[in-house]
Amino acid sequence: MTRPEWTRSLSRQNIVATLFAGYVPMLLALLIIALPLVWMIVASFKPVAEIVTVDPGFWPKSPTLDNYTAVADRVPLARVFLNSVIVTFVGAAIKVFLAITTAYALVFIDIPFRNAIFLGILVALMVPPEAAMLPNFLSISAIGGRDTLWGIILPGLGTAFGTFMLRQQFKTLPAELLEAAELDGAGHWRRLWRIVAPVSTPTIATVALVIIVNEWNNFLWPLVIIDSPEKMTLPVGLNLLRSIETQTGSYGVLMAGAVIVIAPVLIIFAALQRYIVAGLTQGAVK
Amino acid sequence: MSTVDRVAAPVPVTVAAVPSAELARARRIKRSRNYFLFILFAGPNIALILAYIYYPLLANMYFSTLDWRLGARTASFIGLDNYAEFFSSRDGLEVWRVTIIFTVATVAGSMMLGLLMALVLNRRLPGRTAARTALFSPYVLSGVGVGLVWTFIFDPRIGILSHFIAMFGGTSPEWFLDKNLALVMVIAVYIWKNLGYCAVIYLAGLQSIPQDLMEAAAIDGAGPIRRFFNVTLPLLSPTVFFLSIAMVLSSMQAFDILRIMTPTGNGTNTIVFEIYLQSFGTYQRAGYAAAISVVLFVTLFAITAIQMRYVERKVHYA
Numbered sequence: 001m002t003r004p005e006w007t008r009s010l011s012r013q014n015i016v017a018t019l020f021a022g023y024v025p026m027l028l029a030l031l032i033i034a035l036p037l038v039w040m041i042v043a044s045f046k047p048v049a050e051i052v053t054v055d056p057g058f059w060p061k062s063p064t065l066d067n068y069t070a071v072a073d074r075v076p077l078a079r080v081f082l083n084s085v086i087v088t089f090v091g092a093a094i095k096v097f098l099a100i101t102t103a104y105a106l107v108f109i110d111i112p113f114r115n116a117i118f119l120g121i122l123v124a125l126m127v128p129p130e131a132a133m134l135p136n137f138l139s140i141s142a143i144g145g146r147d148t149l150w151g152i153i154l155p156g157l158g159t160a161f162g163t164f165m166l167r168q169q170f171k172t173l174p175a176e177l178l179e180a181a182e183l184d185g186a187g188h189w190r191r192l193w194r195i196v197a198p199v200s201t202p203t204i205a206t207v208a209l210v211i212i213v214n215e216w217n218n219f220l221w222p223l224v225i226i227d228s229p230e231k232m233t234l235p236v237g238l239n240l241l242r243s244i245e246t247q248t249g250s251y252g253v254l255m256a257g258a259v260i261v262i263a264p265v266l267i268i269f270a271a272l273q274r275y276i277v278a279g280l281t282q283g284a285v286k
Numbered sequence: 287m288s289t290v291d292r293v294a295a296p297v298p299v300t301v302a303a304v305p306s307a308e309l310a311r312a313r314r315i316k317r318s319r320n321y322f323l324f325i326l327f328a329g330p331n332i333a334l335i336l337a338y339i340y341y342p343l344l345a346n347m348y349f350s351t352l353d354w355r356l357g358a359r360t361a362s363f364i365g366l367d368n369y370a371e372f373f374s375s376r377d378g379l380e381v382w383r384v385t386i387i388f389t390v391a392t393v394a395g396s397m398m399l400g401l402l403m404a405l406v407l408n409r410r411l412p413g414r415t416a417a418r419t420a421l422f423s424p425y426v427l428s429g430v431g432v433g434l435v436w437t438f439i440f441d442p443r444i445g446i447l448s449h450f451i452a453m454f455g456g457t458s459p460e461w462f463l464d465k466n467l468a469l470v471m472v473i474a475v476y477i478w479k480n481l482g483y484c485a486v487i488y489l490a491g492l493q494s495i496p497q498d499l500m501e502a503a504a505i506d507g508a509g510p511i512r513r514f515f516n517v518t519l520p521l522l523s524p525t526v527f528f529l530s531i532a533m534v535l536s537s538m539q540a541f542d543i544l545r546i547m548t549p550t551g552n553g554t555n556t557i558v559f560e561i562y563l564q565s566f567g568t569y570q571r572a573g574y575a576a577a578i579s580v581v582l583f584v585t586l587f588a589i590t591a592i593q594m595r596y597v598e599r600k601v602h603y604a
Binding site: 018021022023025026029030032033034036037039040043051052053054056098099101102104105106109110111114117120121124126127128130131132133134135136137138139154155156157158159160163188213216217219220223224234235238239242243251254255257258259261262265266269270273276277280281 | 317321328331334340341409413419423482538541561566
């Protein structure tokens with residue numbers, strides 16, 4: 001009982017407890033999360049013979065890029081990838097810009113009823129996009145947006161989420177920060193881009209990353225509004241691939257497709273997880 | 287214009303006529319300039335929200351009263367028949383059954399496994415930050431990609447799961463053909479995707495529990511299991527509440543994985559999937575799909591309203 005602290009923490013009992021209550025369940029959880037993704041990557045490099053087998057090895061015995069070229073064969077892969085990049089970044093850039101200016105107006109431009117307007121935006125946050133899908137399909141078709149990239153982007157541009165997050169951030173800024181600029185004769189536009197936006201960079205980055213990830217993964221709306229393969233984004237293209245590749249041997253091709261849509265987000269997430277986790281868990285931790 | 291204008295202007299007039307008139311004019315100019323600036327800054331976003339979020343809500347309410355196929359030129363008014371069908375027909379009730387089972391199982395599964403993970407990660411072990419990140423990652427991945435990966439894993443012939451089952455001398459069940467098994471399968475995949483999110487939210491809650499409370503309970507002789515049920519869990523209840531609402535909302539909007547793993551819906555027609563299949567699938571029943579959309583909106587709105595009310599009360603008493 002009177003042994004010093006360090007011998008106790010190295011005691012067999014403590015080591016066993018740390019292992020079995022700490023690392024073993026942690027490793028188990030990591031395996032469950034990681035194995036499907038590792039399996040996806042490994043299988044995407046396997047030839048058909050190693051996919052359709054009763055005795056699959058873990059590593060590909062004769063690794064091949066055939067699955068990736070097969071994806072490019074079935075769908076115009078370069079075009080589809082580019083479409084995804086365009087839709088994601090153009091959509092996200094406009095969305096973030098609109099969120100910044102709207103949040104600024106809601107906090108710093110004094111007009112009556114602006115809180116009512118904010119409430120209206122808050123309610124929009126609660127409308128599930130799936131519930132708006134059918135009327136949006138009709139209105140976008142009516143103005144010629146069917147089967148176009150701008151038709152994918154346009155209805156998603158009004159952003160309640162970004163506006164909400166940035167308004168909360170702008171409200172925390174001290175009034176003195178802007179009074180000085182106002183005395184210097186800086187108008188709202190300059191105050192926004194010279195002062196408010198720069199000091200809010202972390203929040204803007206968070207909002208931007210969450211929007212980028214959501215746009216990249218977006219599936220239902222592009223699926224509805226796009227018909228021709230040349231206009232598809234990656235998730236829609238993969239849906240097409242899935243409906244073409246129906247034989248059991250084609251899983252390698254489907255895994256290659258999955259790698260192409262998953263890997264970019266996984267890389268961005270690994271590098272910037274702090275911001276993404278913060279943005280996605282916002283609201284829970286007050 | 288506004289009442290502020292009418293009230294504010296007359297006051298200085300009684301003091302001194304000339305400068306006050308100028309002051310009022312200056313104020314009016316400033317106000318109309320503010321209106322102009324506000325519209326310039328917030329107008330486009332507000333217009334987009336009105337056109338693509340609010341207008342569809344109203345349009346759906348109108349469409350929902352029609353017997354109308356997508357693309358057809360004619361439609362007939364049928365009142366609330368679409369709603370009646372959704373709440374009483376066999377197919378409509380089946381959607382409710384599937385949605386409720388799917389939502390309850392996904393939410394309960396992700397929340398319980400997420401809590402277990404959070405308790406493991408709450409110990410001060412080296413490497414737990416990296417583990418937390420890895421655990422969270424499926425939540426941000428494309429549902430389409432994830433759906434493809436798990437379609438391969440569950441394949442009864444060559445999927446890795448069938449090899450595991452064969453290792454123990456069994457044969458893989460027909461996950462994709464049996465309606466009930468298909469539902470079990472997509473629930474498992476959604477739990478896999480969500481549990482890291484739950485774990486991270488729980489961790490934040492766990493870390494806000496004061497350490498001396500746990501120590502006091504330990505000194506009083508409470509074992510780890512009693513400490514968990516009598517101290518941790520009650521203090522975690524706001525987190526549990528938040529998570530259950532957030533998870534119910536996201537589960538009721540599930541679509542990507544369902545569509546990829548069971549393309550035409552096989553015992554997996556939850557409410558959003560049904561909206562898609564009814565309006566853009568083979569049926570093209572736009573009026574009926576609009577009615578389901580309205581029901582979806584009202585349901586989710588009610589759930590969010592409950593949450594907001596609760597959060598407000600918590601803030602009041604805090």
